[in-house]
Amino acid sequence: MLKDGLEKAVVSGLDNASQLQAPAVAKYVERLRRSHPGEGPDRITVRLEKMYLTTVTGSGTAVGATAAVPGVGTFAALAAMSAETAFFLEASALFTLAIAAVHGVAPEDAERRRALVLAVVLGESGMQIVEKNVGRSAKNWGDLLADRIPGIRSMNDSLLKRFIVQFVAKRSALMVGKVIPAGIGAAIGGFGNRALGKRVIENAHKAFGPAPARWPDPLVIDAEPLPPLDESR
Numbered sequence: 452m453l454k455d456g457l458e459k460a461v462v463s464g465l466d467n468a469s470q471l472q473a474p475a476v477a478k479y480v481e482r483l484r485r486s487h488p489g490e491g492p493d494r495i496t497v498r499l500e501k502m503y504l505t506t507v508t509g510s511g512t513a514v515g516a517t518a519a520v521p522g523v524g525t526f527a528a529l530a531a532m533s534a535e536t537a538f539f540l541e542a543s544a545l546f547t548l549a550i551a552a553v554h555g556v557a558p559e560d561a562e563r564r565r566a567l568v569l570a571v572v573l574g575e576s577g578m579q580i581v582e583k584n585v586g587r588s589a590k591n592w593g594d595l596l597a598d599r600i601p602g603i604r605s606m607n608d609s610l611l612k613r614f615i616v617q618f619v620a621k622r623s624a625l626m627v628g629k630v631i632p633a634g635i636g637a638a639i640g641g642f643g644n645r646a647l648g649k650r651v652i653e654n655a656h657k658a659f660g661p662a663p664a665r666w667p668d669p670l671v672i673d674a675e676p677l678p679p680l681d682e683s684r
Contacts, residue, residue: 499550507543554660554663555663573654576617
């Protein structure tokens with residue numbers, strides 16, 4: 452039951468992630484740039500990483516705390532955790548696509564966005580699948596997914612199968628900690644999500660390399676003001 456619930460959460464999170472359009476992601480990055488107009492790609496990247504890590508850590512802690520509340524049944528706790536798993540994936544997708552945008556990479560169709568997110572979250576094994584299907588390797592391989600890829604649906608199936616095996620195993624271990632009473636689950640949930648989030652950040656570094664020295668042309672900002680971001684979350 453736990454495995455089935457997590458697999459559904461994974462698919463749901465990825466489906467929602469694939470709906471993130473390039474203009475929406477670009478605007479997300481633009482809003483952060485507007486809040487810090489003097490900062491270059493390197494500093495904005497650090498801010499994106501911090502915001503992402505804070506978000507996923509907070510969601511893990513909250514779900515762990517909920518599971519520890521007296522009267523909350525195991526099934527209800529597991530349902531909340533499955534929803535949190537989908538949220539973790541959506542947050543990871545937004546982070547991945549935002550980092551891609553900083554590098555001027557903006558996949559236009561849902562399949563390429565899905566492939567990019569899966570490959571970055573998987574890390575080395577994801578990179579191997581992408582390079583095998585694309586037929587070439589690259590030092591900063593995130594840009595490989597911006598090009599046309601024959602058989603991308605088949606590649607995504609391979610990525611998804613690998614991802615579910617690895618991700619479900621990690622999340623299942625965290626879930627055991629989250630249903631422990633007396634608040635211990637909250638600590639385990641937050642720490643576990645933070646560890647997974649750090650791994651995603653490390654994978655993004657490997658995928659895209661260092662931040663560019665200057666902003667790529669597709670991300671030139673006009674003069675229309677946008678409300679400031681709430682970076683305290």
